[in-house]
Amino acid sequence: xxxxxxxxxQVNVAEGNPLTVKCTxxxxxxxxxxxxxxxxxxxxxxxxxYITGDNLVKGSYGFEAEFxxxxxxxxxxxxxxxxxxxxxxxxxxxxxxxxxxxxxFGQGTTLQVKP
Amino acid sequence: DGGITQSPKYLFRKEGQNVTLSCEQxxxxxxxxxxxxxxxxxxxxxxxxxxxxxxxxGDIAEGYSVSREKKESFPLTVTSAQKNPTAFYLCAxxxxxxxxxxxxxxxxxxxxxxxx
Numbered sequence: 001x002x003x004x005x006x007x008x009x010q011v012n013v014a015e016g017n018p019l020t021v022k023c024t025x026x027x028x029x030x031x032x033x034x035x036x037x038x039x040x041x042x043x044x045x046x047x048x049x050y051i052t053g054d055n056l057v058k059g060s061y062g063f064e065a066e067f068x069x070x071x072x073x074x075x076x077x078x079x080x081x082x083x084x085x086x087x088x089x090x091x092x093x094x095x096x097x098x099x100x101x102x103x104x105f106g107q108g109t110t111l112q113v114k115p
Numbered sequence: 116d117g118g119i120t121q122s123p124k125y126l127f128r129k130e131g132q133n134v135t136l137s138c139e140q141x142x143x144x145x146x147x148x149x150x151x152x153x154x155x156x157x158x159x160x161x162x163x164x165x166x167x168x169x170x171x172x173g174d175i176a177e178g179y180s181v182s183r184e185k186k187e188s189f190p191l192t193v194t195s196a197q198k199n200p201t202a203f204y205l206c207a208x209x210x211x212x213x214x215x216x217x218x219x220x221x222x223x224x225x226x227x228x229x230x231x
Contacts, residue, residue, distance in 0.1 A: 009155075034219060043119075043205055043222035044158075090157060100165055101146045101209050102173075103220065107157040 002027050004093045006106035013081045013113055021076040021109045023091030032094035033074040034103065035065055037087050044090060050074060061085070081113045118142045119223035121206050126228045128193070128200065136191045136226045138206030145211045147189035148220060151175060152203040161204075164189055165211060193228065201230045 003026045013019045025031055032051050036044040048059025055067045065076045076089060088108045095102035118141040128134045138147065146165050150158040160173030164183040178197025183189055189208075193200045204227075207220040 036222075041203075041225070041227070043121075043224045044207075044220075046219040046221070049219055100163065100171070101148075101212050101218065101220070102160060102163060105150075105158040107155060 002093060002095055002104050004091050004104055004106040006089075006091055006109045008109050009107075010110045010112060013111070015083050015113050015115050016080050019078050019081040019085070019111065019113070021089050021091075021111060023074045023076065023106060025072050025074060025091075025093045027093055031067075031069075031072075031074075033065075033067065034092040035059065035063070035074075035076050036090045036092065038090065038108075039087050047076070047089075081111075083113050083115055086111055086113045119206060119208055119221055121204075121223035121226050123226060124224070126226055128228060128230050130230060131195045133192055133194050134228065136193065136204055136206075136228070138189045138191065138223055139187055140189075140206075140208045140221075140223075141187060142208060142221060143186075144208035144221070145186065146209045147183070148207040148209075149173070149179075149181065149189065149191045150205045150207065152205055152225075158205065161191065200228055203227050 005024050034049045035047040038044045047063050048057050050057045050067045058064045063078050090108050091106040092103040120139050122137045148163045149161040159175050161179050162181040164170035180192045205225045206223040209220045210218040
């Protein structure tokens with residue numbers, strides 16, 4: 001079965017420090033992976049995706065993610081956190097070999113960046 | 116939130132009532148989706164549609180219904196059969212999957228439904 005896990009409910013980091021939000025996945029076939037961010041009472045905003053190619057993917061707002069096939073991980077990273085990065089982050093994976101566009105979402109990780 | 120609008124932003128429903136949530140997009144996307152978001156559970160897929168006049172059940176379709184009469188619109192009806200409808204509902208759309216292109220979904224701002 002396809003699944004995605006975000007092992008941390010909350011990540012706390014000081015402003016200016018690097019941040020990592022973890023995501024692991026379980027899929028059959030090629031993994032298509034996505035990161036989204038959600039601010040309170042808003043919809044999700046797309047940050048970045050990995051479909052194929054370089055393992056390091058760069059996205060919006062200075063975020064990047066590293067695809068690691070051997071560890072089945074797709075951790076979200078940023079070299080220097082901002083207070084405004086505080087939000088709920090979701091990792092998502094394509095549902096199976098689906099060509100329907102369906103995604104399976106992790107349960108989300110709250111990122112808290114303190115001044 | 117891109118070119119996707121959802122209305123209303125807040126909706127209150129009495130038990131036993133059906134309510135319809137609106138979702139409209141002007142992104143020329145073929146595919147549209149409805150998700151339900153509950154605290155600590157991420158997003159769960161209710162229904163999705165890849166093309167006009169066609170839609171499929173997602174993981175939690177019981178108690179919900181949809182229609183896709185126009186490319187731009189994908190309304191969701193929460194029926195009285197849905198036992199626990201209080202949640203945040205998100206609509207999304209995307210271009211269809213084509214070859215190796217698995218396109219990201221664009222989300223609307225959401226509708227918060229509360230059953231009184």
